[in-house]
Amino acid sequence: MSLTMKVVIGMGLGIVLGLFFNLSGLNADGSFVNTYIVDGVFHVIGKMFVNALKMLVVPLVLFSLICGVCGIGNLNTLGRVGSKSFALYMLTTAIAITIAMTIALTTGIGEGMNLAGTANFTAKEAPPLTDVFINIIPSNPVKSMANGDMLPLIFFSILIGISMLMVGKKAKGFIEGAEIANEIMMKMVNIIMAAAPYAVFALIAKSMANLGLELLGQLVGYVLVLVGALFVHLFVTLMLILKMFSGLSPRLFLKKIRSAQVFAFSTASSNATIPVTLRAVTERMGVNNSVASFTVPFGATINMDGTAIMQGVATVFIANIYSADLGTAEYITVILMSVLASIGTAGVPGVGLIMLSMVFAQVGLPIEGIGLILGVDRLMDMIRTAVNVSGDAVVSTIVAKSEGKFDVDVYSDLDAGIVTNDDLHVDQGVEQELAEAIINTQNRS
Numbered sequence: 446m447s448l449t450m451k452v453v454i455g456m457g458l459g460i461v462l463g464l465f466f467n468l469s470g471l472n473a474d475g476s477f478v479n480t481y482i483v484d485g486v487f488h489v490i491g492k493m494f495v496n497a498l499k500m501l502v503v504p505l506v507l508f509s510l511i512c513g514v515c516g517i518g519n520l521n522t523l524g525r526v527g528s529k530s531f532a533l534y535m536l537t538t539a540i541a542i543t544i545a546m547t548i549a550l551t552t553g554i555g556e557g558m559n560l561a562g563t564a565n566f567t568a569k570e571a572p573p574l575t576d577v578f579i580n581i582i583p584s585n586p587v588k589s590m591a592n593g594d595m596l597p598l599i600f601f602s603i604l605i606g607i608s609m610l611m612v613g614k615k616a617k618g619f620i621e622g623a624e625i626a627n628e629i630m631m632k633m634v635n636i637i638m639a640a641a642p643y644a645v646f647a648l649i650a651k652s653m654a655n656l657g658l659e660l661l662g663q664l665v666g667y668v669l670v671l672v673g674a675l676f677v678h679l680f681v682t683l684m685l686i687l688k689m690f691s692g693l694s695p696r697l698f699l700k701k702i703r704s705a706q707v708f709a710f711s712t713a714s715s716n717a718t719i720p721v722t723l724r725a726v727t728e729r730m731g732v733n734n735s736v737a738s739f740t741v742p743f744g745a746t747i748n749m750d751g752t753a754i755m756q757g758v759a760t761v762f763i764a765n766i767y768s769a770d771l772g773t774a775e776y777i778t779v780i781l782m783s784v785l786a787s788i789g790t791a792g793v794p795g796v797g798l799i800m801l802s803m804v805f806a807q808v809g810l811p812i813e814g815i816g817l818i819l820g821v822d823r824l825m826d827m828i829r830t831a832v833n834v835s836g837d838a839v840v841s842t843i844v845a846k847s848e849g850k851f852d853v854d855v856y857s858d859l860d861a862g863i864v865t866n867d868d869l870h871v872d873q874g875v876e877q878e879l880a881e882a883i884i885n886t887q888n889r890s
Contacts, residue, residue, distance in 0.1 A: 455642035456649050456821065463653025472654045479654075487651040491816050494644035495802070497637045499812060501630065502803050503590050506598055508627040511606045515620050526844055530740045533686075533840045534748040535784055540682055541750040542783045545674040545757030546776060554666045554758075555765030641819070648816030668821055671758045672828060678750060679832050683839050691846045693856060700859065701729040702838050709834040710827045715745040718834050726838050731855030732845040740844055744837030751829020752797040753783040755822075756804050763805070763814035775808045782807055797829070798822060 466472040472479045583589040583597030590598055609616040684695035705725040709718040723741050726732040760779050764771045782804050798819065802812050845851040855861045 451642035452645050455644075455646035459646040459649030460653050462646075463650040463655075466650075466654040483651050483654045487647040487654075490647035491644060491651060492813070494637075494640060494648070495812055495815060497640075498798055498802050498815070499806075501633060501637070502800075503598060504626070505630045505634070506803075507590070507602050508623050508630055511602055511609070511620075511623045512627045515606050515609055515623070526736060526739055526848060527743075529844045529847065530743055530840050531747070533690075533843060534744060534836070537683065537686065537836050537840070538748065538750050538753045538784050539780060541678045542753040542757040542780050544678060544682065545671075545754040546761055546779070548674045548677070549670055549758045549761035552666070552670050553765065554670050555762040645819050648819055652817055664817070664821065667758065667762050667818060668825070670762075671755060671825055674754050674758055675751060675828050675832050678754060679835055683750075683832075683836055687839050687843065690843045693842065693846070697856065697859070698730070698839070698842070701725060701856075702835055704729075705834050705838065706831040709831045715749075715830055715833050715837070718830070719745050722834050722837055726841045728855075729861055730838070730842055731852030731861070732841050733850035733852075736845040736848060736850045737841050740841040741837055744840060745833075748836050748840065749797075749833055750836045751832035752800065754832070755797055755825060755829055756783045756801050759801055759815075759818055760804060760808065760810065763810050763817065764808075766817065767811060767814065769810055771808060778808055779804055797826060 466478055466483065472483055580594070580597060581600050583594070583601055586597065586601040589601070609620055680699075684698070687693060687695055687698060702725055705718060705722045709715065709721075719742055722745075723734075723737055726737045726741060727734050757779065760771075760776075763769075783800075798815060801815060805812050805814065842851070842856075
């Protein structure tokens with residue numbers, strides 16, 4: 446059974462059990478169910494899972510950012526193609542989260558559900574906007590890491606990556622170490638996310654037991670607003686940007702990127718979709734490989750439009766539920782953090798939740814609020830990953846067109862580069878060769 450199905454089952458069982466406790470009165474204050482199950486077992490499991498997510502934030506951001514910057518290859522690559530792709534990725538992410546928060550604030554999702562009393566939540570006083578920008582540059586990066594201050598950590602990590610590129614071959618060992626550390630962190634993410642179905646059950650059951658049907662209604666509103674914001678960005682924002690900067694047909698683009706979107710939706714991983722996206726933009730759309738080989742992996746690392754939209758909608762949703770009065774400075778902080786954090790968001794399922802906990806901590810929202818949306822996050826992750834991959838392809842097409850590295854004839858041919866069964870077949874001889882190589886490596890170890 447897939448992780449997605451397990452999470453859905455856990456969410457469903459949590460809703461049913463929580464509602465049963467709530468409607469039957471078994472969850473009354475001081476009762477056995479309330480004391481030992483809802484505020485006992487469920488609370489402990491949910492809190493442990495949230496702490497596990499928080500535990501990964503600092504090392505994951507540090508190593509993934511260093512690897513992302515070093516993955517560019519050399520400083521010369523940060524020329525026209527690098528500058529154009531980076532600017533477009535940051536632009537689309539900023540537009541994405543701005544649209545998301547505008548839609549969320551307009552709809553007012555989560556309003557009228559004041560949990561401040563039950564959660565003992567005190568809103569953190571927001572620092573002046575000037576301090577937000579000043580503190581992006583850390584006076585003590587080690588202290589910033591210890592305190593979990595993400596904006597300074599993001600800045601410091603990017604600076605390390607650029608400096609390593611400037612050092613060159615001497616930094617090879619450090620770069621390889623960072624790549625190994627990043628891979629280890631990815632394994633830790635997988636390990637922790639394996640517990641997600643059980644954590645979802647505990648977190649949703651506790652929430653439903655305490656809040657009843659009202660939470661379920663608000664959760665449906667959250668999903669509808671989030672999906673609506675994702676679709677607006679995909680079918681309106683990205684297509685307008687494509688038409689404006691390249692003059693190409695958005696309708697033809699959507700037909701040609703469909704295979705990559707389906708694969709991204711199935712895996713919920715931008716990194717896993719890189720081969721399919723590369724094939725789609727080169728063979729289906731006519732982007733030269735010299736451009737696509739840089740823009741697609743680069744986009745999988747830093748282009749997280751869907752994740753930024755989720756962070757914007759979730760921030761407004763949780764702020765309204767907890768009656769936390771976030772001002773203009775806080776919302777600007779969310780936009781800025783989401784844009785910068787997208788650079789360090791690894792393209793694997795579930796990491797968006799880790800980045801969301803970082804955003805919550807920065808604006809003073811309770812990390813536990815993630816539990817209210819965790820049950821549907823896996824399903825939302827699939828949709829937003831498809832949006833991310835679409836953004837990668839849009840930027841790759843625009844940059845290639847502007848650099849003269851684009852074949853219009855291939856783009857205009859609807860049948861160009863269609864995937865067949867032969868393209869997906871793996872030769873048995875290759876499989877055997879790979880298996881033998883792995884066995885030999887293990888024996889040497």
